[in-house]
Amino acid sequence: MAKKFATRVSKRDRDIKDITSHLDQKIFQMSDEKLLQGARLDDIALDKIEVRKQVRTKFNDDSIRELAANIKENGLIQPIVIHREGSKYVLICGERRFRAMSTIEDMTMAPCFILEDKTDEELMAIQFSENSAREQLHYIDQGYSIFGYKKLTGASERKIQAALGISKSEVHRCLLIAKLPKAVKEAAKEFNTEKYVLLEWQALESSDLKTILKAEILDGTITKRLQLKRKINAGGGVVKAKRKAAPKKVVKKKSSEQTATDLLKELATKSKGMKLDRKSQAMLKKLMANLDA
Numbered sequence: 001m002a003k004k005f006a007t008r009v010s011k012r013d014r015d016i017k018d019i020t021s022h023l024d025q026k027i028f029q030m031s032d033e034k035l036l037q038g039a040r041l042d043d044i045a046l047d048k049i050e051v052r053k054q055v056r057t058k059f060n061d062d063s064i065r066e067l068a069a070n071i072k073e074n075g076l077i078q079p080i081v082i083h084r085e086g087s088k089y090v091l092i093c094g095e096r097r098f099r100a101m102s103t104i105e106d107m108t109m110a111p112c113f114i115l116e117d118k119t120d121e122e123l124m125a126i127q128f129s130e131n132s133a134r135e136q137l138h139y140i141d142q143g144y145s146i147f148g149y150k151k152l153t154g155a156s157e158r159k160i161q162a163a164l165g166i167s168k169s170e171v172h173r174c175l176l177i178a179k180l181p182k183a184v185k186e187a188a189k190e191f192n193t194e195k196y197v198l199l200e201w202q203a204l205e206s207s208d209l210k211t212i213l214k215a216e217i218l219d220g221t222i223t224k225r226l227q228l229k230r231k232i233n234a235g236g237g238v239v240k241a242k243r244k245a246a247p248k249k250v251v252k253k254k255s256s257e258q259t260a261t262d263l264l265k266e267l268a269t270k271s272k273g274m275k276l277d278r279k280s281q282a283m284l285k286k287l288m289a290n291l292d293a
Helices: 027-034 061-074 093-104 120-134 139-153 157-164 168-178 180-192 195-202 208-218 225-235 256-271 278-292
Strands: 039-044 081-087 090-092 111-115
Touching: 039 195, 090 093, 090 111, 093 111, 093 195, 093 278, 120 139, 120 157, 120 278, 139 157, 139 168, 139 225, 157 168, 168 195, 180 195, 180 208, 208 225
Parallel strands: 081 111
Antiparallel strands: 039 111, 081 090
């Protein structure tokens, strides 16, 4: 019996329901509330905000201009996050918004969430989480951030996973990427190179092929994982394998025949000083004769 399907309805006539209207809107604010617990909201002069090293290192000028136009038209919807240090205010999250506001001629004040008395570890976790949630971080920036967090806190990969809410394998990959040559990381950002190109290149054994591939990554010839794989296969590249334990030396045991021979020879030697009856002497002589045969 053929199955009966519902009558097809065109996109124009479909009844679209907004399921978010049935959800508690607090769900969408939980992450921000957790990050900004204890913060106060106030307007701060832009020239009083100090920008230090941020998680994000790559900015698109066109997107900054578009954001500035949007802020000028609609105002700043999401306040930036700053940390008060004495009389100074240090930018924690929202450098794109800060840069955009700084280009608007008549804008001198910015709405800010002001944090106080936070440790460097807490601020770095807030910075990483806020940037990851608002806009996708480039994997190079993510690597720098996680490496910085590990250096600052001395935390293990498992503890970093728990603190930042990302998988242990991703933490491990980020740390590997952070340790790559600076030129390779800069090229990856410039040419938008896939993450696994860098990871698989790094895993190659040192060779002329690896040097050639590095040059092609630096000039943007290789940006895709598939391109790299084809080059490796064509060049006969070998990925580093885990070192295997050296095989244990096997001591070759003497055969039972050799052992019996040695025993009889030793017995014959010792019997010279012993008083044996005629029957025992005859048996020993016979055995020794068989050995010599």
